[in-house]
Amino acid sequence: MSLNIREVNPTLQKIAKDELNEDPSQIPQMLEQFREWIRKSPHLRARTDDQFLVSFLRGSKYSLERAKHKLDMFYTVRQHSPEFFKDRDPEKMNVHEYMKISAMFALPTSWSEGAPRVICSRSGGYDPAKYKIEDIMKCFMLVGDILHEEDDQMIISGQINIIDLKNASMAHFTAFSPQMMKKMTVMMQDASPFRLKAIHYINVPPFFEKMFNVFRQFLNEKTKSRIYMHGNDLESLYKVVPKHILPKEYGGDGDSVEDIVKYWEHKIYANRQFLIDQTTKYGVDEKKRIGKPKNPESLFGIDGTFRQLQID
Structure with missing residues (x-):
């Protein structure tokens, strides 16, 4: 059976085999089982192409049950997060300005063919009184969708995030409500094929x-163990x-942040229709879900103790 999956270099092939349990002889059967499950899930409007589904198998180390859960959550979270995924036509969003003031790229x-992909973001580059964090995060999600679609190295080797808090103030952080913090955590831990290193x-x-x-408080122990604080010590x-x-701005030999951001801005506009399609053609219909429908409270609800938490 011929598969429509991009061939990767030998280094990534070895990582996929050794770390993700990838066995090329088993992929066709697993993909067919995956598609059959989607066909029998009336609430799902999901992509079923080989490349897309194999990203979830790789992100779940070829546990089909985990891959099913991630795929379901991938679409369910998007359906219940309109502030991030609705009306995402790049030509109608202020992509240029959002990328310039608080880019994710x-x-x-x-540093090697098999190293994780490095993702950078700047959290203090915008005026929180002028811009809504939801709109900035919506722009970030566009970059994430392109990486999911194109970056085999990121899918197989995982990702490393560098978050630059230069110029960040208390106002930047209080823009994140507890509910938004929980929502971002669910997206990262339960609804993505990316492996966070x-x-x-x-x-x-x-x-x-x-x-x-x-x-x-929202993070699982695995994620907590992978967080590092560097202060101002690069x-x-x-x-x-x-x-x-x-990038040069961080003492490196790479391209400048400005040049990398321009590249990603171009990528977003070049992938306009693809980005629109991901949330207009696909999603979930909770009325058709077998069993108890999901809603924002069941997905992102926070307990009473946390609701009362005050930040001094």
Whole structure:
């Protein structure tokens, strides 16, 4: 049976085999079982092409049950997060400005063929009184969809996030409601085929630890163990993310942030119809779900103790 899956380099093939349990001889049967499950799930309007489905198998280390759960959550979370996924036509969004003030972008190169993809974002580059965090996050989701569609290295080797908190103020963090924090956590931990290898915070302001302790309550132990704080010490970052691949603004030899952002802005506009289709053609219909329908409260609800939490 011929599969429509991109061929990857030998290094990624070995990682897929050793770390993800990929066995090319078993993929056709698993994909057919995956598609059969989708056909028998009346609430799902899901893509069924080989490349898309294999990303969930890889992200679940070829546990078909885990892949089913991730795929269901992938579409369910999007359906119940209109602030991030509705009306996402790049030509009707302020993509240029959002990317300029608070960009999320993947570095064009990593330090080896099998290294994780490095994703950078800047959380303090915008005026929180002028811009809504939901609109900025919507732009970030566009980048994520393109990476999901095109980046085999990220799917197979995982991702490392570098979050730059330079110029971040308390107002930037209070823009994230507890419900939004929970929603972002569910997306990251339960509704994505991407394997998170590490999150590195840099240029961390003194007050961030208290804010982060709120966010930590939503994280599972695996994610907590992969979070690192570097303060203003980029030398400690260089020990885990080689300096030479980083943008010039971070002491590296790579392209400037401005040039990388321009590249990603172009990518977003070039993929306009694809990005629109991902949330207009596909999704879930809770009225057709077998069993109890899901809703924002069941997906992103927070307990009474947390609702009463105050941040001084």
